[in-house]
Amino acid sequence: xxxxxxxxxxxxxxxxxxxxxxxxxxxxxxxxxxxxxxxxxxxxxxxxxxxxxxxxxxxxxxxxxxxxxxxxxxxxxxxxxxxxxxxxxxxxxxxxxxxxxxxxxxxxxxxxxxxxxxxxxxxxxxxxxxxxxxxxxxxxxxxxxxxxxxxxxxxxxxxxxxxxxxxxxxxxxxxxxxxxxxxxxxxxxxxxxxxxxxxxxxxxxxxxxxxxxxxxxxxxxxxxxxxxxxxxxxxxxxxxxxxxxxxxxxxxxxxxxxxxxxxxxxxxxxxxxxxxxxxxxxxxxxxxxxxxxxxxxxxxxxxxxxxxxxxxxxxxxxxxxxxxxxxxxxxxxxxxxxxxxxxxxxxxxxxxxxxxxxxxxxxxxxxxxxxxxxxxxxxxxxxxxxxxxxxxxxxxxxxxxxxxxxxxxxxxxxxxxxxxxxxxxxxxxxxxxxxxxxxxxxxxxxxxxxxxxxxxxxxxxxxxxxxxxxxxxxxxxxxxxxxxxxxxxxxxxxxxxxxxxxxxxxxxxxxxxxxxxxxxxxxxxxxxx
Amino acid sequence: xxxxxxxxxxxxxxxxxxxxxxxxxxxxxxxxxxxxxxxxxxxxxxxxxxxxxxxxxxxxxxxxxxxxxxxxxxxxxxxxxxxxxxxxxxxxxxxxxxxxxxxxxxxxxxxxxxxxxxxxxxxxxxxxxxxxxxxxxxxxxxxxxxxxxxxxxxxxxxxxxxxxxxxxxxxxxx
Ligand SMILES: Cc1ncc(C[n+]2csc(CCOP(=O)(O)OP(=O)(O)O)c2C)c(N)n1
Ligand code: SF4
Numbered sequence: 001x002x003x004x005x006x007x008x009x010x011x012x013x014x015x016x017x018x019x020x021x022x023x024x025x026x027x028x029x030x031x032x033x034x035x036x037x038x039x040x041x042x043x044x045x046x047x048x049x050x051x052x053x054x055x056x057x058x059x060x061x062x063x064x065x066x067x068x069x070x071x072x073x074x075x076x077x078x079x080x081x082x083x084x085x086x087x088x089x090x091x092x093x094x095x096x097x098x099x100x101x102x103x104x105x106x107x108x109x110x111x112x113x114x115x116x117x118x119x120x121x122x123x124x125x126x127x128x129x130x131x132x133x134x135x136x137x138x139x140x141x142x143x144x145x146x147x148x149x150x151x152x153x154x155x156x157x158x159x160x161x162x163x164x165x166x167x168x169x170x171x172x173x174x175x176x177x178x179x180x181x182x183x184x185x186x187x188x189x190x191x192x193x194x195x196x197x198x199x200x201x202x203x204x205x206x207x208x209x210x211x212x213x214x215x216x217x218x219x220x221x222x223x224x225x226x227x228x229x230x231x232x233x234x235x236x237x238x239x240x241x242x243x244x245x246x247x248x249x250x251x252x253x254x255x256x257x258x259x260x261x262x263x264x265x266x267x268x269x270x271x272x273x274x275x276x277x278x279x280x281x282x283x284x285x286x287x288x289x290x291x292x293x294x295x296x297x298x299x300x301x302x303x304x305x306x307x308x309x310x311x312x313x314x315x316x317x318x319x320x321x322x323x324x325x326x327x328x329x330x331x332x333x334x335x336x337x338x339x340x341x342x343x344x345x346x347x348x349x350x351x352x353x354x355x356x357x358x359x360x361x362x363x364x365x366x367x368x369x370x371x372x373x374x375x376x377x378x379x380x381x382x383x384x385x386x387x388x389x390x391x392x393x394x395x396x397x398x399x400x401x402x403x404x405x406x407x408x409x410x411x412x413x414x415x416x417x418x419x420x421x422x423x424x425x426x427x428x429x430x431x432x433x434x435x436x437x438x439x440x441x442x443x444x445x446x447x448x449x450x451x452x453x454x455x456x457x458x459x460x461x462x463x464x465x466x467x468x469x470x471x472x473x474x475x476x477x478x479x480x481x482x483x484x485x486x487x488x489x490x491x492x493x494x495x496x497x498x499x500x501x502x503x504x505x506x507x508x509x510x511x512x513x514x515x516x517x518x519x520x521x522x523x524x525x526x527x528x529x
Numbered sequence: 530x531x532x533x534x535x536x537x538x539x540x541x542x543x544x545x546x547x548x549x550x551x552x553x554x555x556x557x558x559x560x561x562x563x564x565x566x567x568x569x570x571x572x573x574x575x576x577x578x579x580x581x582x583x584x585x586x587x588x589x590x591x592x593x594x595x596x597x598x599x600x601x602x603x604x605x606x607x608x609x610x611x612x613x614x615x616x617x618x619x620x621x622x623x624x625x626x627x628x629x630x631x632x633x634x635x636x637x638x639x640x641x642x643x644x645x646x647x648x649x650x651x652x653x654x655x656x657x658x659x660x661x662x663x664x665x666x667x668x669x670x671x672x673x674x675x676x677x678x679x680x681x682x683x684x685x686x687x688x689x690x691x692x693x694x695x696x697x698x699x700x701x702x703x
Pocket of ligand 1: 031076082442
């Protein structure tokens, strides 16, 4: 793999770094803005695979790193919520091989349901956190993260943001290192079996590790000081650093790289060296709170700048402590379901029924907009089935009967199966109706494969989970597969009038994915000949 | 101008999902890279495939800092869809250059007319045509543009896109 300088996005840079670091496996679940990392890793010759969800991805990663291999795990910020259970305990166990997991945050919610700040996860769980500002640092920190993890036996969260993931700039790669080949799992129950008796000392070990890492971080060269006029000193990290340098070229700057555990004494000395110490960070006041807890006086941003991403103009306003209202963002044209989208057919039918559509996340969420306006709730992946059941349990019968849960095929694989288990286990009196809009792809994030497509991340043949077989095996009594508006309408009319547990699968391929899928299948045919 | 060292060129590209806004930005950034200057490109492509507004920023110069064009500081605004000028014009600095479809289809709204006329421009490749028009303002070597077009388009489209680029360039100054 060439080490010439190249123009790469942050995501591409992480993939290249993973390859150069000799990772044995990249694993994740799609989610903007993280998706391209694993796609790229696969294209440039690495082994990469989609997991059904982020919890599974993180656990596959833990296993690989327990066995001693280097592993990259990727997800968007809300994916870390799904993977939070393994996250908190893997900080206790630690890992043997290098494990870097990407949390791709989305300040401003370009394509997300919230703008949670995952720096809080690093602190809450106790893993290390690196925050790259641009693709060059995304490359360097991915490789550094592998080394730090192996040194301290503690996983590293590479906290990216949309602007780092999706911006391109020039990257100069370093020579690749030799891949680490995992040979065997070395048994060590005191480290890897978190029963209370072993977990209590493990928690203490974690805190001791973090103390040592903090000591190391205090003098690590990765946290850089840019000299300048001491009347203004700015503490910052990630892409904000670049906005700061442009907004206040004369200011003295402390640019932090490893932001958990923080080099508190270095920050204290920096703050003491300037007249005014200002923290510039996107979203939550993570750094401000940490500085103030440590008794370091500093200014932060006003609450109005917590919302949305920062840019040079907003950083200038933060420096000037400008509280005047910001100009309203220009309103562009909102996205719409594509012409010929199969979801249009389903929603045109659904609109004719007087239903409450307890929805989920995917392209189909766009049906909340005109002309359909047939999506009544959307919280997180998988919530359609479970929240629909909740409504059915508490509403009077005639209202309960109006509730349908609407979910996509990839979302169903991600977190719909446990909802079906609950439906069978705790059936509402009126039964329930689940609709799976099976367009045979993960369309929303750019048409990735999933366990129901029968093709792997690189579109080669894989095992296949057949939704209707699973649903029947789990105990749903009325399972129908439809492909036309007429069939769908008939199935829905029937299901809404029984007390059965119904699943209606509307199976029609995504208009944009159709030709690609045909090409993948044609390629697989010729392989077999 | 915006940059600390005052020599960053700022371009904002805008249009609708599916029009090739990001492809055009990729080609522009690649050409700048091949021309040997520092360059950054930034895009927001959340759900761009579904026809919503899309923009991408490209900045080049001796050292580019922020990947985003500071608000209101675009030197050039390249708009690929007639409906998208109004919501993006605030990005253009005073005295900045607006390049839009007027140069190729007049005041019309329908880019499909390009598929009937005799020019090498079509509703698929006019993004590269507009890049040709933009290119007249910069001094990148010609082969940087050609290589950039090749790097970002499948081989069977190379020739017609080179022609679209050349045609766009020929419109400059008219
Ligand atoms: C926990 C979590 N992971 C990932 C995402 C990003 N995401 C949103 S919807 C979706 C899947 C959409 O696929 P599908 O359900 O098949 O619907 P389609 O878009 O194909 O209509 C993904 C990956 C998310 N919102 N939350
Ligand atoms: S990408 Fe596919 S599923 Fe999404 S709106 Fe377009 S046709 Fe529909």
